[in-house]
Amino acid sequence: MDCMWEIGGYLAAHAALHPSLRPRDAVKLCYQAAFGAEHLLEDVSAARECFMEEFSRVEAREAALCEDVSPALCRADISAWKAKGLAPEWLFRAFALTASPPSEGAERAFLHYLDEAQALADAGALPFLGEEFRAFTADYLTGGIGPVRHSAEYRVAEEPAYRLVKKSAARFFPLLARVAGLAGAVKIVAIDGRCASGKTSMAADLAAILGAGVAHMDDFFLPPELRTPERLAAPGGNAHFERFREEVLPFLTSPEAFSYRVFDCSKMALIGTRAVAAGPYRIVEGAYCCHPALGNYASLRAFSDVDPATQRERIRERDGEAALAQYEARWIPMEEAYIAAFGIREKADVIL
Secondary structure: OOOOOOOHHHHHHHHHHOOOOOHHHHHHHHHHHHHOOHHHOOOHHHHHHHHHHHHHHOOOOOOOOEEEOOOOEEEEEHHHHHHOOOOHHHHHHHHHHHOOOOOOOHHHHHHHHHHHHHHHHHOOOOOOOHHHHHHHHHHHHHOOOOOOOOOHHHHHHHOOOEEEEEHHHHOOHHHHHHHHOOOOOOEEEEEEEOOOOOHHHHHHHHHHHHOOEEEEHHHHEOOHHHOOHHHHHOOOOOEOHHHHHHHOHHHHOOOOOEEEEEEEOOOOEEEEEEEEOOOOEEEEEOOOOOOHHHOOOOOEEEEEOOOHHHHHHHHHHHHOHHHHHHHHHHHHHHHHHHHHHHOOOOOOOEEO
16 A cells, blocks of 8 residues: 655654754654554564663653654654553554554655655755755665664754554553553453444454453344344344353453354354453453443443544445445444443543
8 A cells, every 4th residue: 555645744743842853863754654663573572672671771751652753653652651650561562563564655655755854954844954954865865775763963862762653553552551550450441332433453453462362242243033123122232241241251350261152143153162362451342342231340441433424434345335224224323322322432431
């Protein structure tokens, strides 16, 4: 996928926050925006060791947790992370989620970003002269495109200590701050919300950061024999709460691994089992996971939201036009009735 977009606003924001920005630092930001963090994670074990060593020596400092470098990426500040008392392993895992091969067109995008930076410098919008930037980039490009370190001036003035993180993972940072303050041997995060809001992908990323086991409410679709008009007319009545209470709830508060049966709604039958990994963190994701029928099992409740236009477009792309019509006629109204009846969004601890 092409990663082209305008970088000028990000460069200008960094220049305002960091007046020690030099041509080398602007090139570094352009490089990170285009190529991401893949070059830093060729050896995960070595990357973790390097990160933990840096984390141990960086002084805690109150600051913004993140600074954007692109529409998809931000720099997560280690000193701010440390000041909030968050686990270093969580930040490293969030960083690890970011590592991936460069997007198609990354080199072309990078050169475009350099041109944008040059135009800004020529216009006096950056804290260095256009000729300085032109001279640095000319010398840099003769050696081929590659990673670049911060300038000595920037390192002395800013003491940069950060890792690149996807914004899709950084959105969990407020939730992680809440999780860090939870008591108990096992912490349970419930992610409810609207369909096509990204609950499943959020749960996967959050599970990777926390090292958590995940249970999915989609595996508890109501079987045919229980689908009475009365049951389906009740808010949230199309989930099999009885089986969830039997196969999941008793095991969530134990750090031991367990498994439960999976119902496949395309076959309208149980098709096997799903394992929930051992550990001190559990995630339950999916619509209806905060239904009062399940009690107050969650340590923390999150609500995954999406605007109606984006919701429709995602369903269309994911499932097709015919499925969208069915969602609009049936599933979305059922979810909205449930959300409204029990104040699910209003009762959430965190909105995602």
